[in-house]
Amino acid sequence: MQAEEAKQRIAELTAELNQHNYNYYQVDAPTISDFEFDQLLKQLQDLEAKFPEFADQLSPTKRVGGDITKKFETVEHRYPMLSLGNSYNREDLTDFDERVQKLAGRAVEYVCELKYDGVAIGIHYKNGKLERAVTRGDGSKGDDITANVKTIRSIPLQLLGIGYPDDFEIRGEIFYPLSVFSRINEERERDEEPLLANPRNAASGTLKMQDSSVVASRQLDSYLYYILGEGKVAEQHFETLDLARKWGFKSPPKEKNMIAKCNSIDEIFEFIDFWEIHRNELDFEIDGIVIKVNDYHLQEELGYTAKSPRWAIAYKYKTAQVSTLLNEITYQVGRTGAITPVANLQPVLLAGTTVKRASLHNADQIEKLDVREGDTVLVEKGGEIIPKIVGVDLNKRPADSQPNAYITHCPECLSALNRIEGEAQHYCPNVWSCPPQIKGKMAHFISRKAMDIDGLGEETIQQLYEAGLINNISDIYELTKDQLLPLERMAEKSANNLLDGVEASKKIPFERVLFAIGIRFVGETVAKKLAKHFKSIQSIQQATFEELIAVDEIGDKIAESVKHFFQEDKNKELIDSLIDKGLQFEVVEDDNIGSTAILQGASFVVSGVFEKFSRDELKKAIELNGGKNVGSLSAKTNYLIAGDKMGPAKKEKAEDLGIKIISEDDFIQLIH
Numbered sequence: 001m002q003a004e005e006a007k008q009r010i011a012e013l014t015a016e017l018n019q020h021n022y023n024y025y026q027v028d029a030p031t032i033s034d035f036e037f038d039q040l041l042k043q044l045q046d047l048e049a050k051f052p053e054f055a056d057q058l059s060p061t062k063r064v065g066g067d068i069t070k071k072f073e074t075v076e077h078r079y080p081m082l083s084l085g086n087s088y089n090r091e092d093l094t095d096f097d098e099r100v101q102k103l104a105g106r107a108v109e110y111v112c113e114l115k116y117d118g119v120a121i122g123i124h125y126k127n128g129k130l131e132r133a134v135t136r137g138d139g140s141k142g143d144d145i146t147a148n149v150k151t152i153r154s155i156p157l158q159l160l161g162i163g164y165p166d167d168f169e170i171r172g173e174i175f176y177p178l179s180v181f182s183r184i185n186e187e188r189e190r191d192e193e194p195l196l197a198n199p200r201n202a203a204s205g206t207l208k209m210q211d212s213s214v215v216a217s218r219q220l221d222s223y224l225y226y227i228l229g230e231g232k233v234a235e236q237h238f239e240t241l242d243l244a245r246k247w248g249f250k251s252p253p254k255e256k257n258m259i260a261k262c263n264s265i266d267e268i269f270e271f272i273d274f275w276e277i278h279r280n281e282l283d284f285e286i287d288g289i290v291i292k293v294n295d296y297h298l299q300e301e302l303g304y305t306a307k308s309p310r311w312a313i314a315y316k317y318k319t320a321q322v323s324t325l326l327n328e329i330t331y332q333v334g335r336t337g338a339i340t341p342v343a344n345l346q347p348v349l350l351a352g353t354t355v356k357r358a359s360l361h362n363a364d365q366i367e368k369l370d371v372r373e374g375d376t377v378l379v380e381k382g383g384e385i386i387p388k389i390v391g392v393d394l395n396k397r398p399a400d401s402q403p404n405a406y407i408t409h410c411p412e413c414l415s416a417l418n419r420i421e422g423e424a425q426h427y428c429p430n431v432w433s434c435p436p437q438i439k440g441k442m443a444h445f446i447s448r449k450a451m452d453i454d455g456l457g458e459e460t461i462q463q464l465y466e467a468g469l470i471n472n473i474s475d476i477y478e479l480t481k482d483q484l485l486p487l488e489r490m491a492e493k494s495a496n497n498l499l500d501g502v503e504a505s506k507k508i509p510f511e512r513v514l515f516a517i518g519i520r521f522v523g524e525t526v527a528k529k530l531a532k533h534f535k536s537i538q539s540i541q542q543a544t545f546e547e548l549i550a551v552d553e554i555g556d557k558i559a560e561s562v563k564h565f566f567q568e569d570k571n572k573e574l575i576d577s578l579i580d581k582g583l584q585f586e587v588v589e590d591d592n593i594g595s596t597a598i599l600q601g602a603s604f605v606v607s608g609v610f611e612k613f614s615r616d617e618l619k620k621a622i623e624l625n626g627g628k629n630v631g632s633l634s635a636k637t638n639y640l641i642a643g644d645k646m647g648p649a650k651k652e653k654a655e656d657l658g659i660k661i662i663s664e665d666d667f668i669q670l671i672h
């Protein structure tokens, strides 16, 4: 394909993909299948790889992220990010309406919207292109989190249609869909990573991650609800948001009653009542309703107090609560030995679901609330998947009630429990022989994101453990067909399958093996970071605490846990044994962690002296990103990376051959 043709096809594909993205995320009416979408995206990726000079910074292929932000820059908001006056009762709203009407001297039209419980964001667009995204911060200054925001698919990189202002800011809220949030927490629970407290904090944490490709994998979503200043393209707020939808923003759809014009206080109350009932059906959290004056002129007349607009007010819902009987407190033992107390409740309906259990977190929590078996407790459902107990009804406490005596011994293996200084959790120290810990470690090891062993599931692990065939993860690699066949539900085929799966797992790359061995606090992302940085288990083992915390996103807690892991002889023995079995404990060059295919098909000549890279480093970066290094210039060369002191003859030859001459910085741009 010729350059001109490629350029045009890239533009077409980009427009097509942007439209499909809009159909999918904004109007919820896709016209092609996911497969077809992926095919188009793949075509675009390939073309951009062959013709990187036409790859746009805002291409739909950039959604996968990859940009790293070491430190988020603080930037000043052009307009301060204000908050809203709150109200918790209907009188406050009636007062608000009366104030507004008095000033307007006439009946006023309002717009009611949902109050999204997420992270506020201001996004700046210039000539239809996403320029910058900034958090609220202290209201006058926030953090530039553009790289991360660009990975959120419901936020357009390039606006569609016509009529948008050249330069404007739109504000809204970024949040986790509840379905995504619960899935993340289910995975974390299984991996015994600390659970995320609620969707809002989780979204806020994700948006502050340094590695945007991690953010891209997290499926954050957004609603945008406020266009500022010069951005006004209509006389009214409602109409402006309607236009914003046409440009590709996810603004609230009126068809679903997520936004409505209201012409009286009663209509406002209706909207509030409607969502009080239906909020549980939404796949995101709201904490109330926002009521705004629709007309911009009247908004201006009403103006602002120091903190908030006089033309808008929030109505906050009360958190859903219910009281029920706590029948029994039981204790669970996880794969790392962590003990979690669980409240077993008299089943009760709360915010649309039946609640039977609530987490009590740890001994401190039980003591703080003084919850006891037989108490009537108040259960609340915030953003958490697992409801929490927020109080005890002392009037209903039985006369013979006794304070809860926290267990001192493991309910499974009877070992005396430990509590590490400064940690809330109790642990069963019997790491190597407490059954739920052994089984939990093996189940984690074979799980999908870890070794993903074909033919071996949690049930089989249970079965093999009970038959005395496996007692630690290394034993999995010693299983034989003769041992397997006598087991129930184990035919020749499933036995072969299992053994093949075990064999194949020896090729699983180091980063996943590192995650699979189950060092406490070393989740999937942390394992990737450690593998990429240290390259082998030996280097991780030898790393000092300081060397560990110098790695992105590795904090004190993780570093301590890693050090602690390698202090245990049994862990070292286990690793030696897994190395003997042939598992990957170092990064194989072929693994190419951090590699991309951005430069696939492009050939380079590197010449001269450079500031940021050595020549060898440049060549390595070319290969790592799929490009080819060639020794000398020819008609087939795509790029000459020119450094200082490059000879004039080379430059001339490149020019004659029509080869693109780029600087070191241009090259950095290419691969980002």
Ligand code: IVH
Pocket (backbone or CB within 6 Å): 081, 082, 083, 084, 113, 114, 115, 116, 117, 119, 120, 173, 225, 226, 290, 308, 309, 312, 314
């Ligand atoms: S309008 C001048 N509309 O709630 C203020 N805000 O507690 C304009 N929020 O700062 C804000 N949903 O972060 C507006 N539909 C909505 C909202 C909303 C959530 C957030 C926003 C605001 C905060 C106030």
